[in-house]
Amino acid sequence: MVSVYLLLFVYVFIILWIFSFIFLYRKQITCMAGMMIAMTIGMGLGLTIGTLLGLLYPDQFFQMTVVGILIGGVLGVIAGLPFSIMAVLDGFLSGAMGGMMGAxxxxxxxxxxxxxxxxxxxxxxxxxxxxxFLMIQSEVKFKENDWKNKLFFHRLPLFLVILFAFYLTHHFSITTTNNEIEHYEHTNESTDKDLHEDRHDH
Known part of the structure; x- marks a missing residue:
């Protein structure tokens, strides 16, 4: 089974790639495009992360809803910060709604x-x-002999990383992860119960 840490690393890498592109070229992106970027990131990532939290911890609905709202909202705010207060508000509301619906x-x-x-x-x-990523590229004018072009001008590297993330996801089992979590919790409950009985006997 694919390690959850490897999966998490690849996802975080993709998100950082997008955020780096946004912050490095923020001066060339219009306010309207910035609002669209913040809304897309907040809603898309909030929905996905909220859904994942709901799948992993279905018995803790309230907590996962709050966490999903916070994560989606924070990501939306970060995406909107380089542009305007409107983009920040748009990103927060979209992220909060996505996190809630995902949970x-x-x-x-x-x-x-x-x-x-x-x-x-x-x-x-x-x-x-x-x-x-393609939309942001259409907003940006790349300069020649710029080190940033090597990372953000070409579309193939990010596309290959996303395909690799899809491959890892296909070989990852949440059901197995849930079983490991339940086994860990059951072991802790049994240990606590045994300790309580030992104290009672003494």
Whole structure:
């Protein structure tokens, strides 16, 4: 099974790639495009992260909803910061709504459809981020002999990284992860119960 840490590293790398592009070329991006960027990132990532939290911890609906709202809102705010207060507000509201809806979706999914739902959400968010990358490129004028061109002018590197993320996601099982979490919690409960009984006997 694919390690959850490897999966997390690849996803964070993609998000940082997009955010770096935004911050480095923020002066060339219009306010309207900035609002669109903040809304897209907040809603897309908030929805995906909220869904993942709901899938992993369906018994803690309230907590996961709050966490999903906060994560989506914060990502939207960060994406809107380089542009304007309107972009910040747009990003926060979109991210909060995406995180809330994602958590609601995650807790309603049956066990049989957990992995399929996760794959769909990752493909959806990955596709949205790549299209967003293309949109930002259309707003930016690249200069010759600039070191930043090597990272952001070519589309193939990010596309290959996103495809690699899809491949890892396809070989990752949330059901197995849930079983490990439940086993860990059950072991802790059994240990606490044994300690309580030992104290009672003494």
């Amino acid at each position: 609601m979706l995650g807790v309603m999914i049956t066990t049989e459809a957990i992995n399929a739902t996760f794959n769909v959400m990752v493909i959806l968010s990955g596709g949205i981020l790549f299209i967003l």
